[in-house]
Structures are given as C-alpha cells and as structure tokens.
Amino acid sequence: MATLKQVAAHAEVSVQTVSNALNAPHRLRPDTLQRVTRSIELLNYRPNRNARSLRTSAVELIGYCVPSWPDGQAHLVMDQFLHALCTAAETSGRHILLFTAPTGVDGMLVYDDLHARRLVDGFVLSQTETHDPRHGWLKEQQIPFVSFGRVWKESTQPGPWVDVDGAAGCAAAVRHLYETGRRRIGFLSWPKISGLAEDRLSGWRTACRELGLPHDAKLAVRCPEDTIDAGAQATAELLDADQPVDAIVAISDILALGALRELNRRGLRAGIDLGITGFDDSPLASVVSPALTSIRQPMDQIATELIDILTGPATDATGNGDTRPSTERLLEPEVVIRGSSGPG
Amino acid sequence: MATLKQVAAHAEVSVQTVSNALNAPHRLRPDTLQRVTRSIELLNYRPNRNARSLRTSAVELIGYCVPSWPDGQAHLVMDQFLHALCTAAETSGRHILLFTAPTGVDGMLVYDDLHARRLVDGFVLSQTETHDPRHGWLKEQQIPFVSFGRVWKESTQPGPWVDVDGAAGCAAAVRHLYETGRRRIGFLSWPKISGLAEDRLSGWRTACRELGLPHDAKLAVRCPEDTIDAGAQATAELLDADQPVDAIVAISDILALGALRELNRRGLRAGIDLGITGFDDSPLASVVSPALTSIRQPMDQIATELIDILTGPATDATGNGDTRPSTERLLEPEVVIRGSSGPG
DNA sequence: CTGAAAGCGCTTACAG
DNA sequence: CTGAAAGCGCTTACAG
Numbered sequence: 143m144a145t146l147k148q149v150a151a152h153a154e155v156s157v158q159t160v161s162n163a164l165n166a167p168h169r170l171r172p173d174t175l176q177r178v179t180r181s182i183e184l185l186n187y188r189p190n191r192n193a194r195s196l197r198t199s200a201v202e203l204i205g206y207c208v209p210s211w212p213d214g215q216a217h218l219v220m221d222q223f224l225h226a227l228c229t230a231a232e233t234s235g236r237h238i239l240l241f242t243a244p245t246g247v248d249g250m251l252v253y254d255d256l257h258a259r260r261l262v263d264g265f266v267l268s269q270t271e272t273h274d275p276r277h278g279w280l281k282e283q284q285i286p287f288v289s290f291g292r293v294w295k296e297s298t299q300p301g302p303w304v305d306v307d308g309a310a311g312c313a314a315a316v317r318h319l320y321e322t323g324r325r326r327i328g329f330l331s332w333p334k335i336s337g338l339a340e341d342r343l344s345g346w347r348t349a350c351r352e353l354g355l356p357h358d359a360k361l362a363v364r365c366p367e368d369t370i371d372a373g374a375q376a377t378a379e380l381l382d383a384d385q386p387v388d389a390i391v392a393i394s395d396i397l398a399l400g401a402l403r404e405l406n407r408r409g410l411r412a413g414i415d416l417g418i419t420g421f422d423d424s425p426l427a428s429v430v431s432p433a434l435t436s437i438r439q440p441m442d443q444i445a446t447e448l449i450d451i452l453t454g455p456a457t458d459a460t461g462n463g464d465t466r467p468s469t470e471r472l473l474e475p476e477v478v479i480r481g482s483s484g485p486g
Numbered sequence: 487m488a489t490l491k492q493v494a495a496h497a498e499v500s501v502q503t504v505s506n507a508l509n510a511p512h513r514l515r516p517d518t519l520q521r522v523t524r525s526i527e528l529l530n531y532r533p534n535r536n537a538r539s540l541r542t543s544a545v546e547l548i549g550y551c552v553p554s555w556p557d558g559q560a561h562l563v564m565d566q567f568l569h570a571l572c573t574a575a576e577t578s579g580r581h582i583l584l585f586t587a588p589t590g591v592d593g594m595l596v597y598d599d600l601h602a603r604r605l606v607d608g609f610v611l612s613q614t615e616t617h618d619p620r621h622g623w624l625k626e627q628q629i630p631f632v633s634f635g636r637v638w639k640e641s642t643q644p645g646p647w648v649d650v651d652g653a654a655g656c657a658a659a660v661r662h663l664y665e666t667g668r669r670r671i672g673f674l675s676w677p678k679i680s681g682l683a684e685d686r687l688s689g690w691r692t693a694c695r696e697l698g699l700p701h702d703a704k705l706a707v708r709c710p711e712d713t714i715d716a717g718a719q720a721t722a723e724l725l726d727a728d729q730p731v732d733a734i735v736a737i738s739d740i741l742a743l744g745a746l747r748e749l750n751r752r753g754l755r756a757g758i759d760l761g762i763t764g765f766d767d768s769p770l771a772s773v774v775s776p777a778l779t780s781i782r783q784p785m786d787q788i789a790t791e792l793i794d795i796l797t798g799p800a801t802d803a804t805g806n807g808d809t810r811p812s813t814e815r816l817l818e819p820e821v822v823i824r825g826s827s828g829p830g
Numbered sequence: 831c832t833g834a835a836a837g838c839g840c841t842t843a844c845a846g
Numbered sequence: 847c848t849g850a851a852a853g854c855g856c857t858t859a860c861a862g
Contacts, residue, residue: 499848500849
C-alpha cells in the first residue's frame with residue numbers, strides 16, 4: 143500500500159502538497175496538481191482512513207442499531223430503509239455501522255461506548271417508541287443523533303427528527319377510496335395505543351368527517367395482533383355489521399392482507415366489491431392478487447433528510463443555544479394505487 | 487475524553503503499562519493492574535479505536551453489501567440475517583459496516599476501495615449468484631472474505647463459504663409429509679435454473695425416490711415468478727391433474743402462501759386435506775392461518791461460522807499454500823412444523 | 831503556492 | 847515486571 147510520503151517522493155513535492163491535492167485541490171497550481179494526481183494514480187494511492195480519523199477525530203461512520211425482531215410490522219421494509227440509508231450516507235462520504243443493543247435505557251451503554259471509542263460520529267435512531275429513553279439520553283450526553291420517528295407523548299421532543307405524516311397518509315387513502323365511489327370506510331388498527339397508531343387513526347377520522355362519511359368508533363376496529371388472521375377476523379366483523387363497510391383502510395399491509403383473504407373467502411372481489419388499502423408498501427403488496435394499494439413512506443427522502451440533519455451544522459454541539467428549535471421534518475407519504483382499491 | 491497518557495499519569499505508571507493492562511493484563515503485577523484499572527474507571531477511559539487501528543492496521547470492521555431489492559425471496563429474512571451477523575461480529579469484538587455496490591464486476595471497485603482505505607478488514611458476501619464474480623476477484627486480490635452461499639456451476643469454489651443444505655431441507659420436508667400420511671407430493675420451484683433451485687429440487691426428488699413416492703417431472707412445477715399468484719396457479723395445476731397431489735413442498739414461503747390461498751379458495755383445508763411446506767421460515771409463516779410449516783435456515787449458526795472463518799487464522803493470506811483446502815461448512819436446516827402440514 | 835514540523839492516541843519491540 | 851522511544855499515516859497551523 144502506497145502512503146502519502148511515497149506519493150510525495152514520487153511527485154517530488156512535500157506530503158502537505160499531496161494532502162492538499164486530495165482535500166483542497168484549489169490551493170495547488172494546476173501543473174502541480176496534475177503531477178500529484180498522476181503520481182496518486184500511478185501508485186494507486188488510497189488515503190488511510192484510520193490515520194485521517196485519528197487526526198481529525200471524525201470517523202465518517204454513523205451507528206444504526208439493528209432492531210431485534212419480532213417487532214411485527216416494521217421489519218418488512220427494513221431492507222428498503224437500510225438500503226436508502228446506506229446510499230444517503232455514501233452520498234455524503236459516510237457509511238453505516240451496524241450494532242445491536244438491549245432496548246430501553248440499558249442499551250445506552252452500548253451507544254455511549256461506540257461513541258466514546260470513536261467507532262461512530264453519531265447515530266440514526268429508528269423504531270422509536272412512546273417514551274423512548276434514547277433521545278433524551280443522547281441529547282444529555284451531547285452525542286449527535288437524529289431520529290426516524292417522533293417520541294410520542296413527550297411534551298418536548300428531544301433532538302432532531304424526521305417522520306412521515308401517517309395521518310395525512312390515511313386521510314389520502316380515505317379520499318382515494320371516496321373518489322372511487324366508497325361511502326362507508328372502516329379502519330383496521332393495532333391493539334395497543336401508540337402514538338403511531340393514534341396518528342394514523344386520526345387521519346382516517348378527519349378525512350371521513352370532512353367528506354361527510356361515517357366515522358363512529360364501531361368502524362375502527364383494533365385488531366388484537368398484527369397478523370393476517372386478525373385482519374381477516376376484523377374484516378368479518380365490519381362486513382357482518384348492520385351496515386357493512388364498502389372499503390377498509392388498514393394500518394398495515396399484513397392486516398390488509400387479512401382483509402383480502404376474508405373477501406376472497408366470501409367470494410367478494412377486492413377492487414370491485416370493496417376497496418382495500420394497506421400501509422408501508424411492503425414487498426407483500428405487489429405479491430398478492432389483486433395487488434394491494436398501500437401507503438408508501440418515501441424511504442429515499444427520509445434517509446437523505448436523516449443524513450443531512452446528522453451531518454449538517456451541529457444543532458447543539460456546544461451546549462449553549464439550547465433554546466434553538468430542533469430540526470424537524472414531517473414528510474408526506476404517497477398512496478400507491480393498485481388493484482385492491484379499484485380502477486378508480 | 488481521557489487518553490492513555492492521562493490514565494498513566496493518574497495511575498503513576500507509563501502509558502505502556504496502561505496499554506498492557508488493557509491488552510495483556512497477565513503481564514502486570516496484580517497490585518499494579520488493580521491500580522491502573524481503578525484509574526481507568528475513575529477517568530472513564532475508552533481507548534480510541536482509530537489510534538489503535540492505525541497502529542495495528544486492523545479496524546475490526548467487516549463489510550457487508552446491502553442487497554438491492556427487488557430480489558424476491560431473500561429479503562424477507564434479511565433482518566434476521568443481519569441481526570445474527572451483528573451479534574456474531576460483536577461476540578468477536580467486531581462490527582458490521584454496511585455499503586452499497588453495483589452488482590457484478592463493476593462493484594468490485596467499491597470492495598477494493600473500502601479495503602484499501604482500511605475501512606474494513608474483510609467482507610461477508612451473500613446473495614451469491616451462479617457465476618458470481620466477486621469471490622474470484624477478492625481471492626485474487628487477497629482480500630479476506632467469506633461467502634454465505636456457494637458459487638454454483640464453478641469447477642472450484644473460490645474461497646471459504648458457509649451454506650445451508652437445501653437438498654437436505656427439502657428431503658426432510660418430504661419425509662415429514664410422508665410421516666403424516668401424504669403419498670403424492672408436488673414441488674413448487676422457481677423459474678430460472680439456479681444452483682439454489684436445483685439443489686432444493688434434488689432433495690425433493692431424492693427423498694421421494696427413497697420413499698417409493700412418485701417424483702416425475704410433472705410433479706415439479708416451475709412457477710414463472712416468486713409471487714403468491716404464481717404459487718396459487720401452480721397449485722391449481724397440481725390439484726387439477728389426473729392424479730392430484732396430497733401435499734406440496736414449496737421452494738419459498740411466498741409460493742407456499744399461494745398454495746394456501748388456492749386451497750382456501752377451493753374449500754380445502756391445509757394441514758387436513760393437504761400438507762403444505764414453505765422455505766425460509768420468514769415472518770410470513772407465522773402470520774397466516776393455519777401457520778406455515780417451513781424450512782428454517784439456522785441464522786445464528788450461519789453467522790457464527792461466517793465470522794469464525796473470517797476472523798480465524800488466515801486461510802491464504804500469504805499467497806503460498808494455495809492448494810490448502812478452503813474452509814467450507816454445509817449446515818443442516820430444520821423443518822419448523824406448524825399447522826399447514828397437519829398435526830402429524 | 832509550497833514545505834518542515836508537530837501531533838492525533840495508540841502499540842510494540844527493545845532495554846533495564 | 848516496568849519504562850523510554852519510535853512510529854503507524856495522516857492533517858494543520860505556521861513560515862517562507
């Protein structure tokens with residue numbers, strides 16, 4: 143492996159000049175730059191990142207904790223998210239370092255260690271939970287981070303975040319179903335009350351109200367778990383009611399698949415007799431028939447914003463200016479229309 | 487951040503002794519060790535990894551290229567694999583660095599760069615394809631790597647690998663179905679001929695032959711794509727044949743889900759009227775009803791073996807001893823029995 | 831525009 | 847068992 147010194151000797155300049163050729167080429171005279179560049183190519187020189195990091199104390203590595211399954215819904219799009227995150231990181235010359243950690247506050251030792259030993263510059267958090275302790279802790283330690291997902295139920299959100307407007311997504315799904323002629327739209331939700339679920343539910347409720355559609359509590363079913371079975375059962379309820387629904391907005395693709403199955407069982411046709419939509423546009427959505435209309439989170443944009451915020455000018459690195467507003471970005475999801483919600 | 491020097495001053499020893507306390511504690515006298523350890527704790531010292539790596543030229547980081555979807559089957563268990571890989575890496579004091587690269591030989595520039603700039607010590611490869619160029623290239627460059635999955639159709643497999651015995655898995659599924667009384671077992675396969683598909687198919691064929699069951703070509707259907715629809719259609723074929731099958735071994739969970747749907751549509755009960763098995767034990771398997779019997783790859787063991795091989799004594803670092811056999815580990819998958827193949 | 835020198839925080843032969 | 851010293855390969859004020 144060639145070193146800076148060898149390149150310098152070869153190009154007959156000082157190491158400083160070679161370093162500048164790489165990091166501040168405008169400082170060199172064109173002819174010098176060209177000569178150095180030639181030597182770099184000839185010797186196939188690659189700067190040693192460890193040496194650079196030792197000097198600059200920046201590793202250009204971003205930590206991401208791989209969520210441990212079983213977590214239900216989220217991991218069906220995890221590879222999409224990771225791919226987007228990697229790509230965004232690489233665009234800014236960085237990479238993603240993966241690690242595992244216990245959930246809750248116990249895991250913070252791992253985060254702290256990774257940062258203290260300078261394996262990473264900062265963290266991207268996801269799988270944010272209601273009352274997630276990580277954000278507050280990292281902020282207190284002044285360790286750079288950005289969160290995908292808000293910490294719900296907190297009076298103040300610690301630190302910067304990027305999130306998708308679930309309410310807007312569900313509202314858009316309702317409007318889409320309305321436009322295809324549906325007038326009684328049910329909602330399939332999750333069991334435990336979470337900020338995420340309430341957010342999406344509220345979007346359904348608001349849109350129905352605005353369109354003059356029914357939106358009473360009976361139309362929103364909390365499924366006991368995020369499975370196809372539970373989705374099918376809840377769908378059966380909604381179909382067997384005195385006034386059956388003619389469309390269903392599901393809070394996840396899995397539940398929507400359950401709805402699809404129940405329709406199938408009854409000889410009803412999704413997209414014709416009823417409209418069905420899911421959430422996440424997971425790989426499953428395009429694998430069923432009719433394919434599932436689903437609400438897609440803009441993964442690439444999410445990832446880009448996350449990296450932008452994390453690598454941008456430090457929000458609060460000094461500890462002063464604490465009152466400065468955190469960086470917060472709420473992105474719009476998109477309804478990907480497929481067969482299950484009709485031709486429109 | 488405390489440094490080695492500061493700890494040394496605090497403990498009133500040389501930096502060398504502190505370093506030894508961390509890396510070779512047996513060299514210190516117990517009382518010295520204790521004193522140093524106390525100083526380390528008091529100052530909350532964490533060794534700077536970049537400095538260490540610069541010195542030792544080992545970064546303790548393993549590169550893994552995130553596969554770009556859509557790739558069909560594999561990404562449903564990607565998070566399981568990543569989690570296992572991370573855990574195994576951490577057990578050996580290492581971490582996973584994620585990156586993206588173009589497929590094929592173009593991507594090798596990325597691999598080379600990552601290694602040359604010392605961002606990683608080596609690579610774990612997965613999504614191995616027939617005629618995958620990466621293995622040969624990395625071997626030639628003497629860049630450490632280990633592959634999850636064999637390069638099929640090569641006369642000699644370049645470099646060490648870990649793989650799962652797909653044939654054994656499918657054979658086990660056939661035997662399991664036989665034990666639950668099935669006597670005419672179909673096979674659902676993929677469109678393009680790949681080493682992976684042929685391997686699994688051969689397991690079905692061999693087991694059927696050994697049990698005296700039919701295994702003619704008509705019983706093995708190549709689905710045009712890895713979707714629920716395709717699986718359902720192929721299942722319909724197998725059921726409408728002159729001699730209908732009473733069980734189906736599917737090469738993927740998705741295809742098995744298609745089989746389940748087709749049975750459902752016909753009023754047939756999986757696990758009672760027919761036995762169905764999938765492959766990969768993806769999150770989907772436990773989310774349907776009846777839950778899907780599926781062949782599970784031992785992810786934790788795979789990951790452990792991969793890291794063991796990669797971090798073990800260099801197989802061929804010197805370039806001599808080229809004839810030494812590569813490290814190769816073929817692991818047994820496990821049939822996870824659920825409702826879709828009957829109570830047994 | 832270019833160069834000589836110090837230093838980032840470790841580890842590792844080498845002496846004592 | 848312990849210590850003084852060199853060096854891993856860079857970057858960065860500081861002079862010239």
